[in-house]
Amino acid sequence: MKIVGICGSVRAKSLNMMALKTVVGLLPAEVSFEYARIDDFPMYNQDIQDGPGIPAVVQRVADQVRAADCVLFATPEYNWSLPPLLKNGIDWVARTKDQPFAGKQMALMGATVGTFGTARSQLHLRDIMIPLDGRMMNRPPVMIPQAQNKFDADGKLTDQPTMDVLKMFATNLVAWAAAGKK
Amino acid sequence: MKIVGICGSVRAKSLNMMALKTVVGLLPAEVSFEYARIDDFPMYNQDIQDGPGIPAVVQRVADQVRAADCVLFATPEYNWSLPPLLKNGIDWVARTKDQPFAGKQMALMGATVGTFGTARSQLHLRDIMIPLDGRMMNRPPVMIPQAQNKFDADGKLTDQPTMDVLKMFATNLVAWAAAGKK
Amino acid sequence: MKIVGICGSVRAKSLNMMALKTVVGLLPAEVSFEYARIDDFPMYNQDIQDGPGIPAVVQRVADQVRAADCVLFATPEYNWSLPPLLKNGIDWVARTKDQPFAGKQMALMGATVGTFGTARSQLHLRDIMIPLDGRMMNRPPVMIPQAQNKFDADGKLTDQPTMDVLKMFATNLVAWAAAGKK
Amino acid sequence: MKIVGICGSVRAKSLNMMALKTVVGLLPAEVSFEYARIDDFPMYNQDIQDGPGIPAVVQRVADQVRAADCVLFATPEYNWSLPPLLKNGIDWVARTKDQPFAGKQMALMGATVGTFGTARSQLHLRDIMIPLDGRMMNRPPVMIPQAQNKFDADGKLTDQPTMDVLKMFATNLVAWAAAGKK
Numbered sequence: 001m002k003i004v005g006i007c008g009s010v011r012a013k014s015l016n017m018m019a020l021k022t023v024v025g026l027l028p029a030e031v032s033f034e035y036a037r038i039d040d041f042p043m044y045n046q047d048i049q050d051g052p053g054i055p056a057v058v059q060r061v062a063d064q065v066r067a068a069d070c071v072l073f074a075t076p077e078y079n080w081s082l083p084p085l086l087k088n089g090i091d092w093v094a095r096t097k098d099q100p101f102a103g104k105q106m107a108l109m110g111a112t113v114g115t116f117g118t119a120r121s122q123l124h125l126r127d128i129m130i131p132l133d134g135r136m137m138n139r140p141p142v143m144i145p146q147a148q149n150k151f152d153a154d155g156k157l158t159d160q161p162t163m164d165v166l167k168m169f170a171t172n173l174v175a176w177a178a179a180g181k182k
Numbered sequence: 183m184k185i186v187g188i189c190g191s192v193r194a195k196s197l198n199m200m201a202l203k204t205v206v207g208l209l210p211a212e213v214s215f216e217y218a219r220i221d222d223f224p225m226y227n228q229d230i231q232d233g234p235g236i237p238a239v240v241q242r243v244a245d246q247v248r249a250a251d252c253v254l255f256a257t258p259e260y261n262w263s264l265p266p267l268l269k270n271g272i273d274w275v276a277r278t279k280d281q282p283f284a285g286k287q288m289a290l291m292g293a294t295v296g297t298f299g300t301a302r303s304q305l306h307l308r309d310i311m312i313p314l315d316g317r318m319m320n321r322p323p324v325m326i327p328q329a330q331n332k333f334d335a336d337g338k339l340t341d342q343p344t345m346d347v348l349k350m351f352a353t354n355l356v357a358w359a360a361a362g363k364k
Numbered sequence: 365m366k367i368v369g370i371c372g373s374v375r376a377k378s379l380n381m382m383a384l385k386t387v388v389g390l391l392p393a394e395v396s397f398e399y400a401r402i403d404d405f406p407m408y409n410q411d412i413q414d415g416p417g418i419p420a421v422v423q424r425v426a427d428q429v430r431a432a433d434c435v436l437f438a439t440p441e442y443n444w445s446l447p448p449l450l451k452n453g454i455d456w457v458a459r460t461k462d463q464p465f466a467g468k469q470m471a472l473m474g475a476t477v478g479t480f481g482t483a484r485s486q487l488h489l490r491d492i493m494i495p496l497d498g499r500m501m502n503r504p505p506v507m508i509p510q511a512q513n514k515f516d517a518d519g520k521l522t523d524q525p526t527m528d529v530l531k532m533f534a535t536n537l538v539a540w541a542a543a544g545k546k
Numbered sequence: 547m548k549i550v551g552i553c554g555s556v557r558a559k560s561l562n563m564m565a566l567k568t569v570v571g572l573l574p575a576e577v578s579f580e581y582a583r584i585d586d587f588p589m590y591n592q593d594i595q596d597g598p599g600i601p602a603v604v605q606r607v608a609d610q611v612r613a614a615d616c617v618l619f620a621t622p623e624y625n626w627s628l629p630p631l632l633k634n635g636i637d638w639v640a641r642t643k644d645q646p647f648a649g650k651q652m653a654l655m656g657a658t659v660g661t662f663g664t665a666r667s668q669l670h671l672r673d674i675m676i677p678l679d680g681r682m683m684n685r686p687p688v689m690i691p692q693a694q695n696k697f698d699a700d701g702k703l704t705d706q707p708t709m710d711v712l713k714m715f716a717t718n719l720v721a722w723a724a725a726g727k728k
Contacts, residue, residue, distance in 0.1 A: 011229050043225065044266050047193050078273045079310045081263075084226050088266035115691075119665050124306055126494065127487060128261045133502040138494055145661075297509075301483050308676065309669060312684055320679040327479075375593050407589065408630050411557050442637045443674045445627075448590050452630035488670055492625045 001177055002032045004068040006061075008075040008086030010039045015111040015147040018155040019166070020074040023109065026170035031177075036061045038089030054096055061089070062096035070177035071106040071134075077114075077121035087128070094132055101132040105180030107173050109142035117143030137176045140168050183359055184214045186250040188243075190257040190268030192221045197293040197329040200337040201348070202256040205291065208352035213359075218243045220271030236278055243271065244278035252359035253288040253316075259296075259303035269310070276314055283314040287362030289355050291324035299325030319358045322350050365541055366396045368432040370425075372439040372450030374403045379475040379511040382519040383530070384438040387473065390534035395541075400425045402453030418460055425453065426460035434541035435470040435498075441478075441485035451492070458496055465496040469544030471537050473506035481507030501540045504532050547723055548578045550614040552607075554621040554632030556585045561657040561693040564701040565712070566620040569655065572716035577723075582607045584635030592641075600642055607635065608642035616723035617652040617680075623660075623667035633674070640678055647678040651726030653719050655688035663689030683722045686714050 005024065009016045024033050040057045042048060048055070054062075065071055075082050094101060108125055110118025122143065126136055142165060144150065150159035157163055187206065191198045206215050222239045224230060230237070236244075247253055257264050276283060290307055292300025304325065308318055324347060326332065332341035339345055369388065373380045388397050404421045406412060412419070418426075429435055439446050458465060472489055474482025486507065490500055506529060508514065514523035521527055551570065555562045570579050586603045588594060594601070600608075611617055621628050640647060654671055656664025668689065672682055688711060690696065696705035703709055 010227055039225070043221070043270070044260070045192055078226070078269075079276055080313050081269065081306060081310050084266040084270035084273060087260075087263065087269055088225070091260045091266060094261055116662060116665055119662055120309065120669070123491060123666070123669070124263060124309070126490070127302065127306070128263050130490065130502055131262050131505075135499075135502075138497040138499075141495075143662075298480060298483055301480055302487070305484070305487070305673060308672070312672065313687075315684040317681075317684075320676055320681075323677075325480075374591055403589070407585070407634070408624070409556055442590070442633075443640055444677050445633065445670060445674050448630040448634035448637060451624075451627065451633055452589070455624045455630060458625055484673065488627060488673070491666065491670070492627050495626050 001030060001174070001181070002068045003027070003070045003072055003173070003177055004034055004036050004064045005072045005074065006036045006038060006086070006089060008073070008083045010085065015151065016074040016076050018151045018157070019109060019111045019144055019147065020072070021155065022157045023072070023166055023170050023173070026167055028174065031174060034064065036064045039085060041088055041092050044088050044091045049095055058092040059096060062093045062100050065093060065104065066100035069105060069181050070173065071104055072173065073106065073108040073125060075108060075110045075118055075121050075125055077110060077112050077118040080120035081124045082121045090128060099132060101129065101134045103133055104135060105176050106134045107137035107176060109169065111144035111147035113146065113148045115145045117145035119143050135180065137172060139172060140165055142166065142169050183212060183356070183363070184250045185209070185252045185254055185355070185359055186216055186218050186246045187254045187256065188218045188220060188268070188271060190255065190265045192267065197295070197333065198256040198258050200333045200339070201291060201293045201326055201329065202254070203337065204339045205254070205348055205352050208349055210356065213356060216246065218246045221267060223270055223274050226270050226273045231277055240274040241278060244275045244282050247275060247286065248282035251287060251363050252355065253286055254355065255288065255290040255307060257290060257292045257300055257303050257307055259292060259294050259300040262302040263306045264303045272310060281314060283311065283316045286316055287358050288316045289319035289358060291351065293326035293329035295328065295330045297327045299327035301325050317362065319354060321354060322347055324348065324351050365394060365538070365545070366432045367391070367434045367436055367537070367541055368398055368400050368428045369436045369438065370400045370402060370450070370453060372437070372447045374449065379477070379515065380438040380440050382515045382521070383473060383475045383508055383511065384436070385519065386521045387436070387530055387534050390531055392538065395538060398428065400428045403449060405452055405456050408452050408455045413459055422456040423460060426457045426464050429457060429468065430464035433469060433545050434537065435468055436537065437470065437472040437489060439472060439474045439482055439485050439489055441474060441476050441482040444484035445488045446485045454492060463496060465493065465498045467497055468499060469540050470498045471501035471540060473533065475508035475511035477510065477512045479509045481509035483507050499544065501536060503536060504529055506530065506533050547576060547720070547727070548614045549573070549616045549618055549719070549723055550580055550582050550610045551618045551620065552582045552584060552632070552635060554619070554629045556631065561697065562620040562622050564697045564703070565655060565657045565690055565693065566618070567701065568703045569618070569712055569716050572713055574720060577720060580610065582610045585631060587634055587638050590634050590637045595641055604638040605642060608639045608646050611639060611650065612646035615651060615727050616719065617650055618719065619652065619654040619671060621654060621656045621664055621667050621671055623656060623658050623664040626666040627670045628667045636674060645678060647675065647680045650680055651722050652680045653683035653722060655715065657690035657693035659692065659694045661691045663691035665689050681726065683718060685718060686711055688712065688715050
């Protein structure tokens with residue numbers, strides 16, 4: 001089973017990447033996990049697509065998504081919505097041939113320094129996946145507020161209630177990915 | 183009176199820019215209108231802000247917004263949400279000192295080749311402006327579907343019903359901008 | 365295979381009921397379809413639940429939903445959201461024991477006299493089903509604008525493009541319901 | 547100055563009513579505050595409007611709203627959206643002649659037993675007020691999580707951080723209402 005992870009932050013000490021890595025560490029050995037890199041995409045402009053065409057870096061991620069049984073998004077929240085980096089990654093991949101999010105199992109999680117843990121950006125990300133026909137897992141919600149207090153200096157999760165949620169999330173994620181296998 | 187316009191598309195033949203220019207052409211002579219350029223911003227990453235700091239190109243737009251009585255957004259819709267270009271512009275400007283969208287009068291419009299005329303991306307843009315305390319005009323909604331059939335080769339609006347809506351929009355926009363003047 | 369239909373309007377000449385009946389007429393013979401009645405529910409108030417308990421009329425619908433392989437919602441749009449009648453039906457059923465929307469395959473459609481065909485109320489209905497873990501079908505979207513011009517006096521659909529969409533919808537609905545069968 | 551309050555819950559021990567009353571207690575003496583009662587409205591059905599007409603209980607609230615400088619909503623959150631009671635109240639009032647929410651200053655607040663304090667139902671309530679042209683205050687957000695632990699047996703607010711937010715909210719509310727005075 002293959003799961004591909006897409007993180008909406010490329011900060012050196014990204015809390016979302018810490019959370020994502022925590023989930024990856026909880027996956028069983030038979031799951032092959034790889035990250036998809038979206039920070040080397042140009043800003044989306046249809047004129048690029050219509051002219052030079054889909055960039056190779058975009059096609060590479062599209063291929064990763066197509067080959068995966070499930071996509072796992074980790075999204076920050078900026079101004080109650082997702083970061084432009086993540087929207088840019090999705091918009092580009094969505095324009096590739098036989099767009100690969102269609103019918104794909106997927107799940108989302110998020111962490112913030114604030115009190116709402118990406119409740120709003122997750123709603124927007126879900127909206128975005130409707131026209132792309134992504135099949136988003138619902139439970140358990142993973143919205144980690146005050147995340148800066150829940151990881152140590154090495155990025156290790158130290159908050160037990162959050163760990164309990166992530167364990168349930170990892171378990172459900174594997175079942176969700178399996179449900180999508182042809 | 184000053185109004186600053188921000189377009190979410192930099193395509194050479196952007197339908198949203200055509201619609202925006204049409205509205206600008208309907209504004210009375212006493213309104214000073216200028217465009218804010220957001221396509222030379224780097225992709226938002228808080229590490230840039232925390233390291234090198236706010237880019238000069240971002241600060242320039244922040245100053246334009248602060249000096250304006252009203253901001254006018256023209257937004258495409260990609261996958262039921264706003265383009266990464268526009269989200270990136272907003273997220274950057276929102277991080278400048280005394281963030282300039284706070285308490286600012288603003289309005290939005292959009293055009294698409296599809297049938298819903300940016301109904302969904304406008305909802306997301308409105309959501310985004312809540313935490314930033316933007317004061318978004320409600321009426322009339324400007325959601326131009328099948329826009330590719332409503333402008334001629336020179337970008338001139340040829341659809342009379344759309345022109346009627348844009349005239350009302352321009353009138354209300356001036357009143358809305360005036361209501362925000364100190 | 366069993367599908368249960370819930371209509372958000374009880375108007376005598378409800379366009380949504382006409383659209384719903386059209387879909388029902390397109391279902392293959394092996395599908396058993398029944399309507400769930402929600403217009404005899406009291407207005408939701410948790411004090412009713414905590415006192416007299418779940419009304420029998422609510423439990424009846426909860427049982428219908430649980431027994432079904434799929435739920436089909438037809439929703440009008442009032443003020444960019446769903447009608448209180450439909451929200452009330454959902455909120456009540458959601459409070460029954462082993463809430464029956466959890467893990468349930470479902471789909472939604474809508475018709476309006478306006479131009480956006482319930483694009484916004486469908487977004488809200490999808491949001492509502494996230495915490496309830498409903499599994500909402502994505503394609504094709506069925507948002508019927510100007511519906512008053514698309515049905516004849518007997519409630520028969522006369523618009524061929526809409527009929528084509530509804531046929532695809534009915535086909536996908538059966539496959540979606542089948543995917544949820546244990 | 548007149549402010550009218552509409553509460554989305556009629557529970558005997560409604561946390562939202564407790565929160566609303568707390569705000570009312572913080573308003574200066576020159577503000578006249580009254581509650582609008584929406585729990586005696588029939589479930590919205592356009593056939594009622596087209597037949598017997600707008601119920602007198604609805605017209606009474608429409609008149610209250612029209613006479614007010616500002617409307618204050620207190621909304622619970624059921625399944626990530628507003629309660630049917632509140633949607634029903636709004637939908638009915640919105641159908642009265644010269645619908646009175648148009649151009650009206652308004653604000654919203656909410657309390658929940660859960661962790662997100664009505665973050666999602668407030669988004670939906672804001673969406674609903676866009677087509678009605680309500681002018682919703684943005685700051686400060688009042689989303690009271692774990693509200694059951696923040697009021698005593700008499701409904702008195704005992705949580706100081708929440709009280710601080712409500713004081714700022716009451717101050718801003720008066721200024722917001724004043725800004726809308728003709």
